[in-house]
Structure formats: structure tokens, C-alpha cells
Amino acid sequence: MNNEKKLIIYQVFTRLFGNNNNHCINNGDITVNGCGKMTDFTAKALAEIKKLGTTHIWYTGIIEHATQTDYRRYNIRPDHPAIVKGKAGSPYAIKDYYDVDPDLASDVPGRMKEFENLVNRTHRAGLKVIIDFVPNHVARQYHSDVQPDGTVELGANDDPKYAFSPYNNFYYIPQSELHGQFDMKGSAAESYHERPAKATGNNRFDAYPNINDWYETVKLNYGVDYLNGGTCHFSPTPDTWIKMFDILLFWASKGIDGFRCDMAEMVPVEFWEWAVPQVKEKYPDLIFIAEVYNPNEYKNYLFRGKFDYLYDKVGLYDTLRNVTCGYESATAITRSWQSLGGIEKRMLNFLENHDEQRIASDFFAGDPRKAIPALIVSTCMNTNPMMIYFGQEFGELGMDSEGFSGRDGRTTIFDYWSVDTIRRWRNGGKFDGKMLTEEQKHLYGIYQKLLNLCNEEKAIAQGVFFDLMYANVDGWRFNEHKQYAFMRKYKNEVLLIAVNFDAQPVEIAINIPSHAFDFLQIPQIDTYKATDLLSGKTENISLLPYKPTELPLQGYNGKILKLTL
Incomplete structure (x- = not known):
């Protein structure tokens, strides 16, 4: 890890960034609402993102995921609408680990080339690239159309007679059909069928997931027998480990600079302990960021799992949110960093991301200026990374009712949509600030000043x-x-x-x-x-x-x- 610079990560939801449509309709499909593309990250756009003080850009939702949009003409298998959340689908229901999401491509057959060009453009702009690695679960109809030679598709050699086998990639509920407590038809003529049913991504080991479960996903089997008290079968090396390691190497070979590992704590630490050092042997500068919410596991994932950084969600984020909203005393900030016991430099700070409510929404502060003290603390209190979520720097409200995602203070990850402040800032790719309000410009000025200070001032960076x-x-x-x-x-x-x-x-x-x-x-x-x-x-x-x-x-x-x- 290079500790000279403080990492400033700009998380951007790739499909929303470049969408110029200012009259999207609730639950609209891609033809009605439109979709941003990788090509919208022009040299100009990337230079503007860098101006904010950014060192890394996390392109969220790059890998192909389940969708209700039909790409059959490009030899991409369609997904049953009952098991896709929203018209666009969740970027965390991966449908093909070896492919780029077709929604993001201007030329669908050339989508991987477009991604490689995006990586090169980002590097030329002086920024580093982070993408998601989603290791815990996949889309229910997972299928790779571009599985590389010499690798075998997930589940291809499974024996579904066994609820658990260390040789299987999935967990099964033998002799049972999936009976989700959700609409099994969606907009399709026929209901979705899955027999035997597979266990659901959020560790639901029965055939009856409900609307609040991650029902559109299936859990991957890393050799842990959850049905028998969580006994571990890690020798010989589980097949899933080898397949996921190949996937990490595949994306690392594209020249990216880091992985943000989704729900890393739902995957046994032994897998990371085995995989991360091997990936870093070939790509020593690659960084691994873990989404982990259990403080009791922090040191395990840092020191055994070899992660570079962990999310500081249940500590600093929750504390600063409560202090900002007046629910907690500012003295709690001290308790928050002290509870980390010396690993605070390895925590990723943020006040917004795709899972959390927008600061400016009615569900958080209702006014983005109220969080300026929290922003100063989060950004300046240590040498560890800081992340912002696109639109945060303009006070994006997140108060649209987009479709599958209701009016909940979050920017949708399930629907085709357009983000008001980003659209104004981009102004058709001109980035001239003409469409921004005075308040948005003022807030942006504060973010730009603060985030740039992080690396201008050695006292903050080091x-x-x-x-x-x-x-x-x-x-x-x-x-x-x-x-x-x-x-x-x-x-x-x-x-x-x-x-x-x-x-x-x-x-x-x-x-x-x-x-x-x-x-x-x-x-x-x-x-x-x-x-x-x-x-x-x-x-x-x-x-x-x-x-x-x-x-x-x-x-x-x-x-x-x-x-x-």
C-alpha cells in the first residue's frame, strides 16, 4: 500500500451517470428512460471528477447482472422477470462473472473493449479504477455466455441431490421447488420454475424466500455446511474457491487497480486468506476493500483475510449520521475511533454510498449543509481513505420514486433513471456549471476544497x-x-x-x-x-x-x- 497519498474514492453508479433524460417515468424501461454508457466518461468528464480531489473512481455495476431488458439478439440469455428487481436489475445479482453489463455499452458486441478503453481513459486522466467483486451470491439464472476456455461454469458439475456437498458450487433444497413469497410470474406469461430450489443469497436455506430477502440471488458454497452447525470443509480446496480466484485474476488482468468486495464477511475468511495473497503476487499494487459490518470480524478480515481496507459503516458512519441529526453527542466520535483499537487507518470513511440514504434526503439531514461538520471530520481525522457518492457533492436529494426503488432517500440501483444534479453538472458533457443552482455550486466548492486539501496537506495525508x-x-x-x-x-x-x-x-x-x-x-x-x-x-x-x-x-x-x- 502506498501511504504517501490519501485515497479519495469517487463512487459512481455507472448506468446513471451519463443519462440525460430529464423526464424519466416510474418503472420505465430502457427505451423510455434511457441509460448512461461507459463512453459518457469522456476525457473531459474524468478531468472534472479528478478536479474534485479524487484519486480513485469506483465504477459500480460493471459486471453483467440479471435484467428485464432483452439482449437475445446478442446471444445473451434473458432473465425471468419474477427474479429481477426492477426493470434494470440489481448490479449485485451477477449473471456472468466474465462479462460486462450490456446496458453500459454503446456497441453491445464490443462491450469488453469499451470497458478496457474506459480503464485506459481513466488512467490517462490520472485516476485509478475500482470495480465490484461480488463473491457471496449470483443471479438465480446465472449463465456465462463467454466462459473462458479451460474454465467450467458455476454449478455445471453440481450434484443437486445433496443439500450440501463440498464439491458443489451451490446449496440445494433437494426434492423441492422454489415457492417464493413474492410474485413468481412478474410480467411473464409463465411462472418461474426452479427445481430443486437453491438457497437464497442472504443465507436462506429453504424454498420460501420473501420479498425482503435477496430472493433474486442464490448463495455460493465455499465449503461451509450451514445446515450442520457451519462445519468447514476446506481441504481439498473447494471448487468454488478455484473458480472465484480465476474470476479475480480475469478482472485484474484488465488493468484495474482494486476490488470493492461485496458482503465480504459472508464469505469465509479462509477463502480470502488463500486468494488475496495469490492475486497480489501477480498484481502487487491491487487494493482490496471489504464490505464488513461486524466489528468482531474486522481484525480477522484485515490480518487473516489480507484486506487493505474495510467499510467503517457501523462505527464512524452511523455515529456521524446520528450526531448530524442530533440523536447523539459529538463525544461519540471519540468512542467510535477508539473502539477500533488501532486499525482506524485501515477503515474506509464515507457519508454516502449506494446502500445508504442521501444526506440531503428527508430521511437523513434534509439539508446537505448540515453534514459539513461530519464531512470535515470524516475527511480529515486520519490518513485512511475517504469515499463520496456521485451527486453528494451537489446535495443530490435521492427523493425520486423511480420504480422498484420507492421514495426512500436513496438513488435507485434497480431502475433506469437519471440523477438530477449530475445531469445539471454534466450539461450534455460541457461541465460548464450553467445548469447548477448557486447552492449546488457553493456546496461543490466546499467538497472540492476539502477533498483536495487531503493530498495538498501532508498533515492530513500522512x-x-x-x-x-x-x-x-x-x-x-x-x-x-x-x-x-x-x-x-x-x-x-x-x-x-x-x-x-x-x-x-x-x-x-x-x-x-x-x-x-x-x-x-x-x-x-x-x-x-x-x-x-x-x-x-x-x-x-x-x-x-x-x-x-x-x-x-x-x-x-x-x-x-x-x-x-
Whole structure:
């Protein structure tokens, strides 16, 4: 891992980015609502994404997945509509691990070439490429049309008489037909049939998945017998391991720079322990990011599973969301990073992604400006990666009712749709800002400033971190429930960072304990000239252990004060 730079990941939902249609209809198909393409990521578009401070772009939904769109004329087998979520389908119901989703191609037969060109264009723009690897489950009608020579399709040699066999790729419910507690017909004339039924992706080992299950997917078998207390059969190496390893190597050979591994904790850590080092032997700079939600498993997946980074969802994301919404005290931020026990530099921070509600939606903050303090904390508190989700930088609302995805504060991953703020920003590929509102431009300016500071300032990209909260509990002029303060330092540069989660402007006084001066090796000086890196304004501050440092802070805002020793 190269620790010189802080990773700033721009997650983009590939099929939505380039769609210019400003009158999409609920549940509309691809001909009515349209679909963005890989070719929409022009050199100009990528240069604009890089301007935000981005180092990596995660193209979400590249690998071919189940869909209701008919691509039979290109020799792609259709999917039964009953087992596809939405007209476009979920990018996490993989239908062919060796292919690119046809929706994303301007020329469907040339879709893999288009992807390779996209990777090259992204690299020329000075950005690195991350794609999804979805190892836990596949679409119910999984079928590879382009299975490489010398490899065997998943399930081809399974014996479905066995509920579990270490030699099978899937889990079966022998002698039973799938009876989903959902519409088994969809828009088709005939019902969907699956006999014997296969276990569902979210570890449902019966034939009756319901509408809240991942009913459109089937679970892959990595040698764990869930029906008998989870006994493990890892020797000889399970067939699924070998097939998934081949798939990792296939995509790595396309020149990508990293995998974001979907629901990595649902796959045994032993698989990762076996596969990741072997992939890295051939591609040493490749990064692996795991979606893991169980803190008890963090160290397991980092140190045994050899992941580079893990999602910090149940820690920092949940905490910052609660503080932003006023449900929790800012002191919880300290507890959140301390609970990680030293692995905080290996956590991926974010305030939005495709699974979560948009900050600006009615379900989260209702106003994107309310999350600016959380953004400063998430971005600046450590050297670990930061991720934003496309449209977040403009305050995208996520309040459309798109089809399968209802009005839930999320941008749909199931429907053909167009994202209002992205459409305005792109303005037909001109990126001239003419269609953006003043508020959107202002918010974008804050994101651009902050994300670029991450790598302009060595104290953020590489420096040490010191939390000041323990010295400011019951502060005379510091509300520890609404304000948060910390320091960063690299060589002779010090940053004093303070944020205000309250709507009201405040005059705060921060206690800097003598331990901070020792730990950071800062001389005690009554007057320092400091520059606020966010506003560019200078102010005089004192840094003394016996005299609080006084600062004015605006509502829903913060300061990054830089001083050079």
C-alpha cells in the first residue's frame, strides 16, 4: 500500500451517470428512460471528477447482472422477470462473472473493449479504477455466455441431490421447488420454475424466500455446511474457491487497480486468506476493500483475510449520521475511533454510498449543509481513505420514486433513471456549471476544497492525529455534544480542526492539554498566525496548555487552522 497519498474514492453508479433524460417515468424501461454508457466518461468528464480531489473512481455495476431488458439478439440469455428487481436489475445479482453489463455499452458486441478503453481513459486522466467483486451470491439464472476456455461454469458439475456437498458450487433444497413469497410470474406469461430450489443469497436455506430477502440471488458454497452447525470443509480446496480466484485474476488482468468486495464477511475468511495473497503476487499494487459490518470480524478480515481496507459503516458512519441529526453527542466520535483499537487507518470513511440514504434526503439531514461538520471530520481525522457518492457533492436529494426503488432517500440501483444534479453538472458533457443552482455550486466548492486539501496537506495525508475531546468535557465555552476538535501534525506543520454540529454560530474556547504539546512536540506560544484552509483567512490564536484557544465557528461549519512551527 502506498501511504504517501490519501485515497479519495469517487463512487459512481455507472448506468446513471451519463443519462440525460430529464423526464424519466416510474418503472420505465430502457427505451423510455434511457441509460448512461461507459463512453459518457469522456476525457473531459474524468478531468472534472479528478478536479474534485479524487484519486480513485469506483465504477459500480460493471459486471453483467440479471435484467428485464432483452439482449437475445446478442446471444445473451434473458432473465425471468419474477427474479429481477426492477426493470434494470440489481448490479449485485451477477449473471456472468466474465462479462460486462450490456446496458453500459454503446456497441453491445464490443462491450469488453469499451470497458478496457474506459480503464485506459481513466488512467490517462490520472485516476485509478475500482470495480465490484461480488463473491457471496449470483443471479438465480446465472449463465456465462463467454466462459473462458479451460474454465467450467458455476454449478455445471453440481450434484443437486445433496443439500450440501463440498464439491458443489451451490446449496440445494433437494426434492423441492422454489415457492417464493413474492410474485413468481412478474410480467411473464409463465411462472418461474426452479427445481430443486437453491438457497437464497442472504443465507436462506429453504424454498420460501420473501420479498425482503435477496430472493433474486442464490448463495455460493465455499465449503461451509450451514445446515450442520457451519462445519468447514476446506481441504481439498473447494471448487468454488478455484473458480472465484480465476474470476479475480480475469478482472485484474484488465488493468484495474482494486476490488470493492461485496458482503465480504459472508464469505469465509479462509477463502480470502488463500486468494488475496495469490492475486497480489501477480498484481502487487491491487487494493482490496471489504464490505464488513461486524466489528468482531474486522481484525480477522484485515490480518487473516489480507484486506487493505474495510467499510467503517457501523462505527464512524452511523455515529456521524446520528450526531448530524442530533440523536447523539459529538463525544461519540471519540468512542467510535477508539473502539477500533488501532486499525482506524485501515477503515474506509464515507457519508454516502449506494446502500445508504442521501444526506440531503428527508430521511437523513434534509439539508446537505448540515453534514459539513461530519464531512470535515470524516475527511480529515486520519490518513485512511475517504469515499463520496456521485451527486453528494451537489446535495443530490435521492427523493425520486423511480420504480422498484420507492421514495426512500436513496438513488435507485434497480431502475433506469437519471440523477438530477449530475445531469445539471454534466450539461450534455460541457461541465460548464450553467445548469447548477448557486447552492449546488457553493456546496461543490466546499467538497472540492476539502477533498483536495487531503493530498495538498501532508498533515492530513500522512500526519499524526490527536483527539482533544477528553480535555474539553464540561468545557466552560465548549459544548462537547455539539462541537468536536482535534489536531493533526506532520513535521513542522500543525492543523487545529474544530467543527460545530449546531445551527447557531458559537465562540468556543478549546483546552489543549499539556499531553498534546508533548505528544505532537509543539512549543507553547502565546500568539500563532494561523490560516483557515477552508476560508483562506488568517487569525491569531494562542497555543498554551493553561489558556484556552478561542475560536469563532459558524453554524454547521468548521475550521482547519494551519500553523507552521
